[in-house]
Amino acid sequence: xxxxxxxxxxxxxxxxxxxxxxxxxxxxxxxxxxxxxxxxxxxxxxxxxxxxxxxxxxxxxxxxxxxxxxxxxxxxxxxxxxxxxxxxxxxxxxxxxxxxxxxxxxxxxxxxxxxxxxxxxxxxxxxxxxxxxxxxxxxxxxxxxxxxxxxxxxxxxxxxxxxxxxxxxxxxxxxxxxxxxxxxxxxxxxxxxxxxxxxxxxxxxxxxxxxxxxxxxxxxxxxxxxxxxxxxxxxxxxxxxxxxxxxxxxxxxxxxxxxxxxxxxxxxxxxxxxxxxxxxxxxxxxxxxxxxxxxxxxxxxxxxxxxxxxxxxxxxxxxxxxxxxxxxxxxxxxxxxxxxxxxxxxxxxxxxxxxxxxxxxxxxxxxxxxxxxxxxxxxxxxxxxxxxxxxxxxxxxxxxxxxxxxxxxxxxxxx
Amino acid sequence: xxxxxxxxxxxxxxxxxxxxxxxxxxxxxxxxxxxxxxxxxxxxxxxxxxxxxxxxxxxxxxxxxxxxxxxxxxxxxxxxxxxxxxxxxxxxxxxxxxxxxxxxxxxxxxxxxxxxxxxxxxxxxxxxxxxxxxxxxxxxxxxxxxxxxxxxxxxxxxxxxxxxxxxxxxxxxxxxxxxxxxxxxxxxxxxxxxxxxxxxxxxxxxxxxxxxxxxxxxxxxxxxxxxxxxxxxxxxxxxxxxxxxxxxxxxxxxxxxxxxxxxxxxxxxxxxxxxxxxxxxxxxxxxxxxxxxxxxxxxxxxxxxxxxxxxxxxxxxx
Numbered sequence: 157x158x159x160x161x162x163x164x165x166x167x168x169x170x171x172x173x174x175x176x177x178x179x180x181x182x183x184x185x186x187x188x189x190x191x192x193x194x195x196x197x198x199x200x201x202x203x204x205x206x207x208x209x210x211x212x213x214x215x216x217x218x219x220x221x222x223x224x225x226x227x228x229x230x231x232x233x234x235x236x237x238x239x240x241x242x243x244x245x246x247x248x249x250x251x252x253x254x255x256x257x258x259x260x261x262x263x264x265x266x267x268x269x270x271x272x273x274x275x276x277x278x279x280x281x282x283x284x285x286x287x288x289x290x291x292x293x294x295x296x297x298x299x300x301x302x303x304x305x306x307x308x309x310x311x312x313x314x315x316x317x318x319x320x321x322x323x324x325x326x327x328x329x330x331x332x333x334x335x336x337x338x339x340x341x342x343x344x345x346x347x348x349x350x351x352x353x354x355x356x357x358x359x360x361x362x363x364x365x366x367x368x369x370x371x372x373x374x375x376x377x378x379x380x381x382x383x384x385x386x387x388x389x390x391x392x393x394x395x396x397x398x399x400x401x402x403x404x405x406x407x408x409x410x411x412x413x414x415x416x417x418x419x420x421x422x423x424x425x426x427x428x429x430x431x432x433x434x435x436x437x438x439x440x441x442x443x444x445x446x447x448x449x450x451x452x453x454x455x456x457x458x459x460x461x462x463x464x465x466x467x468x469x470x471x472x473x474x475x476x477x478x479x480x481x482x483x484x485x486x487x488x489x490x491x492x493x494x495x496x497x498x499x500x501x502x503x504x505x506x507x508x509x510x511x512x513x514x515x516x517x518x519x520x521x522x523x524x525x526x527x528x529x530x531x532x533x534x535x536x537x538x539x540x541x542x543x544x545x546x547x548x549x550x551x552x553x554x555x556x557x558x559x560x561x562x563x564x565x566x567x568x569x570x571x
Numbered sequence: 572x573x574x575x576x577x578x579x580x581x582x583x584x585x586x587x588x589x590x591x592x593x594x595x596x597x598x599x600x601x602x603x604x605x606x607x608x609x610x611x612x613x614x615x616x617x618x619x620x621x622x623x624x625x626x627x628x629x630x631x632x633x634x635x636x637x638x639x640x641x642x643x644x645x646x647x648x649x650x651x652x653x654x655x656x657x658x659x660x661x662x663x664x665x666x667x668x669x670x671x672x673x674x675x676x677x678x679x680x681x682x683x684x685x686x687x688x689x690x691x692x693x694x695x696x697x698x699x700x701x702x703x704x705x706x707x708x709x710x711x712x713x714x715x716x717x718x719x720x721x722x723x724x725x726x727x728x729x730x731x732x733x734x735x736x737x738x739x740x741x742x743x744x745x746x747x748x749x750x751x752x753x754x755x756x757x758x759x760x761x762x763x764x765x766x767x768x769x770x771x772x773x774x775x776x777x778x779x780x781x782x783x784x785x786x787x788x789x790x791x792x793x794x795x796x797x798x799x800x801x802x803x804x805x806x807x808x809x810x811x812x813x814x815x816x817x818x819x820x821x822x823x824x825x826x827x828x829x830x831x832x833x834x835x836x837x838x839x840x841x842x843x844x845x846x847x848x849x850x851x852x853x854x855x856x857x858x859x860x861x862x863x864x865x866x867x868x869x870x871x872x873x874x875x876x877x878x879x880x881x882x883x884x885x886x887x888x889x
Contacts, residue, residue, distance in 0.1 A: 163674035171663060367658030370719065373625050373647050374675045553627050 160375040161383045168358065168387025173394060182395050186402035194414060207257035209233045211247045215263040222295040223262070230287050232257075248275050262292070270296045336432055337490060337517035340440055341510050345483045347444060348509060351392040352451040352479075353472075358384055359459030359552070360468055368552050377549040381460075385452045392448065393441075400437065436517055439526075446533040447509025450540050451479060457544035460551035467558050482510035493520035503529055505536035543568055577639070578603045578727045578758040579624055584633035586619050593619040595782040596633070601760050601775070606753050608773035608790075609762040610866060616782045617762040618655050621731050624760075625652055638727075648676055651725035655732050655762075657716050661705035665715050666691065668704055672719035683722065690718040694744065710737055717745065721752070728752060730761040734768055746772060766863040776862070778869055785869040794859050802830040802838055803858045808850035815841060827854070829864070 172178055210227070212234055214220040220236045227234055237243055247259045259275040266272045270293040274280070280288070301307075359381075362368040371380055432440070454475045462468040485507070489498040493515045502511035502521070508529040515521035550567040551559070559567065579601040586594040594616040601607045611617050622628040623635050626642035637646045660668055666687055673683030691700050694714045699707055704715060713736055721728065728749070734742050749759055749772060763769050769776060770790070777787035786793065804813070805827050813821055813828065817836030822829040832838065838857070845852055 159677065160675050163671060167660075167663075167667075167671050171660070175662070362658070365658040365661070366654060366656040367660060369622075369625070369627055369654045369656070370652060370658060370672065370716075371675060372627065373650065373652045374644075374672075374677075376644055 161379045161386070164371075164375075164380055164383025165387040165390065168384055169390045172354075172388070172391045178391065178395070182398050185395075185399050186406065189399075189403060190406055190410070209235070209255075209257050211235050211237050211250070211256050211259045213237050213239050213243055213247070213259065213261045215239050215261070216267050216299075218299050219262045219266060219292075219295050222298050223291060226291040226294055227288070230291070244275075251275055251277060260288070260292070266292065267296055267299060333518050334490060336436060337514040338486065340432070340436070340517050341486045341514040342483070344440070344444055344447060344510050344513055345479065347392060347396065348447040348451050349476075349479050351388055351448060352455040352475075354391075355385055355388050355452040356455035356459035356468060356472065358388065359456050359548075360462060360465070363460065363552055364463060372553060377552055378545045380552075381453075381456050381545060381548045385449070385456060389445070389448055389452065392444075396441075396444070432517075439513065439516055442530065443509040443513045446530065446537060449537045450506060450509070450533065451475065453537070453540040453544040454478075457547040457551070460548040461554070461559055461564070463555065463558070471558060478506045479510075482507035485511060486514050490514055490518060490520075493518055499525065503532060505529070505532045508533050576603055577601060578637070579607075579760060580636045580639075581620070581624070582634045582636075584620075584623060584630045584635060586616075586623060586628060586630050592782050594623070594630075594779075597779070597782075597784055599777055599784070599787070601758060603758050604753075604756050605758060605774045606749065606772050607758070607760045608769040608776040609760060609779070610764065610766070610769055610776055610862075611762075611779040612764060615779050617779065618731055620779070621655075621729055621760075621762060624729060625650070648723075649726045651720040651723065651728045653717060653720040653728075653730045653733055657713055659704045659712055659716060661703070663704055664701050665696065665704055665707065666700040669715060669718050669722060673722045676723035676725075678723055686722050687718065690722065691715075694718065710741060713737060714741065717748075721748070724757075726757060728757055728759045728761070730759070732763055733761055734763060734765060742768070766861070766866055770862040778866055780869070786865070790862070793865060794862075801858050801860045801864070802832060802841070803854060803856055804828045804830060804845075804852065805854035806845065806850045806852045809848050810850070812841070812844040812848040812850065815844065817841065829858075831868075 208231055210232055212220055212223065214223075214236060220234075224234045224236070237247060244259070244261065247256065250256045251259055254277075257276070258280070261273045261275070263272075270289075272292045274288065279285075362371070368380075455472065458468060458472045458475060462471050482501070485501060489501060489511050492498060498511070498515065501507055502515050503525065504511075512521060512526060512529040516526050546568045547564060550570075577600050579599065581597050581599040584594060584597045584599075585592065597616075597620060599609075599620070609617050609620065619628065623630050624637065624642060626635075626637075626647060635642055638649065640646055660671075663671070666684070669687040669691070670680060670683045673687060674680060678686070688700070691697055694717075696711060696714060699711065704712060707715065717733070720730070730749075733745060733749075737745060746768070749761075753759055761772075773790050775788065776790050776793070778785045810828075813830060817833050817838070817840065818830050819833045820831035822831070830841070842852070842855055845855075
């Protein structure tokens with residue numbers, strides 16, 4: 157009997173893993189990850205090297221020293237040019253030739269009102285204009301305050317709000333983990349939906365092309381459903397493993413190499429430090445597996461009771477809503493992760509894979525809540541399997557119109 | 572396995588779909604080791620009957636038994652079932668599909684593979700073994716499916732319209748294979764509306780029409796029962812002499828007139844009447860009725876054949 161299930165799993169797995177679509181997405185995923193990270197950064201940086209070199213003619217004698225650090229922090233390279241006769245003309249020519257990104261002229265007017273002139277060949281983007289404008293304004297302000305004996309530097313740097321966690325509080329969130337919670341939750345949402353829908357499509361296809369008659373004549377419908385779910389799930393795990401491994405390689409091997417070769421890409425270093433821990437990966441896998449079993453069972457039942465794609469589109473709506481609801485709730489739940497609302501929503505088994513993950517990854521869920529949610533999900537998996545198995549058993553061989561709710565209930569009771 | 576000697580047995584089976592009754596109070600007994608034909612026009616309930624035998628549909632009334640028990644999973648594994656609607660995994664390679672079908676019937680992979688290769692060679696599909704099923708023609712797909720049906724050497728073959736969609740050469744190949752299985756003691760139940768095939772192959776038949784059984788039994792006995800009633804006549808001249816008290820029906824086709832006689836009719840009296848009427852008679856013999864005729868008579872418009880009114884009254888040809 158298990159040999160049957162095994163044969164179905166094997167077929168489903170090999171068939172999918174060998175398909176062009178799988179090979180393409182599995183390879184293309186990491187390539188896109190790498191591409192999205194490196195390519196724009198690399199080309200952007202290279203193209204901007206000239207544009208970001210600015211010449212400054214400082215007629216006040218005090219502003220350049222204050223302006224330079226501010227703009228250099230924003231990745232500009234500045235040169236302090238002496239204000240000789242004809243300097244503006246020669247420098248303007250170099251701007252026209254493309255050697256320089258621009259020429260800024262600072263004078264007494266700048267010191268008084270923050271006004272300066274930028275000579276450039278094209279109108280700078282809004283972001284760049286604002287960053288230069290505010291840099292000039294800050295430099296002027298600092299100079300003026302310094303004149304009056306005020307130390308503006310500390311205040312101007314933006315200040316700091318240190319958060320002191322009080323002991324006994326139900327656990328707060330650590331900043332960098334919130335991003336992980338978000339990314340992971342959306343990944344879970346996508347992958348659970350993607351592979352559960354794949355189970356529905358596979359079921360529907362078998363049903364409509366009638367091969368199911370032959371298969372069911374040799375095995376229990378429940379075994380076929382189990383085999384389908386496991387086979388498709390194994391494909392999902394494979395794809396996630398490939399993606400996780402390549403993300404790991406990208407971050408741990410490729411990234412340092414790229415950084416070493418291109419020091420100007422230093423901003424990418426943050427990505428490396430945002431990698432999930434082994435514990436988080438384990439949690440992610442756990443939530444994915446439980447979520448997948450809950451939803452794939454429901455989707456298998458939907459596939460079994462429909463006859464066409466259009467019917468299935470409609471019939472899956474209630475199930476889709478169960479997946480989409482927690483996805484919409486991620487943001488509010490992370491906003492106040494320990495509110496009664498957030499805790500209870502994340503304990504609803506259908507929502508747990510996404511919401512409890514988000515809270516746990518953000519460091520807001522105590523261990524007992526995580527454990528409880530896994531317990532509740534386990535019960536739900538069994539309940540879904542029981543109900544879905546019955547619907548599947550009747551539906552898979554049924555032609556004709558889609559059952560109404562009372563009919564479905566009869567299937568569940570009588571099967 | 573079987574307690575009662577029947578591979579398949581239906582007792583008073585009825586199946587309704589909404590208001591439509593697809594099968595009505597059907598009794599059917601397929602003894603082990605025979606080739607059994609389930610015959611009937613399109614829509615008469617053949618496929619529904621087969622689906623109930625396979626446990627795909629449950630009867631509303633009556634009992635279906637397979638090898639003397641419920642058509643459960645274990646018993647169904649002893650059956651090779653070729654459904655009417657030929658489903659395949661289109662994206663699979665032919666050989667893989669057959670091996671998969673062997674596997675879910677409990678064969679080991681390597682054994683399944685070995686047999687699959689043999690069969691594929693035998694049916695001339697060797698060159699296609701590694702091609703995807705969707706690249707094959709309909710007929711070839713059907714052969715692949717047939718291999719999948721017999722690969723586990725079932726004790727009972729249930730074939731729903733196995734010959735439809737095959738060219739004459741492949742029909743013969745299939746017929747040959749069916750005979751081989753029969754020689755090995757396999758029970759074969761197949762449905763068809765092609766009477767010639769049924770006539771050549773079947774030992775027993777069951778005729779169903781409009782959801783009801785009209786006739787069943789040993790084909791030779793059925794024919795023998797019909798034989799004395801049918802007279803084939805070819806002649807020239809007047810034709811009024813054909814009708815008489817002993818004649819129940821007259822049917823003309825291709826220059827031959829078939830007379831259906833009443834029981835105990837004296838056919839010599841008819842012959843005398845013909846000679847006296849001045850007809851030149853070329854042929855006058857009692858024929859074994861073809862299954863086709865039996866079928867038409869019983870499954871066709873029942874009222875007409877009983878009333879003794881000739882269905883076609885145009886006179887003899889030649």
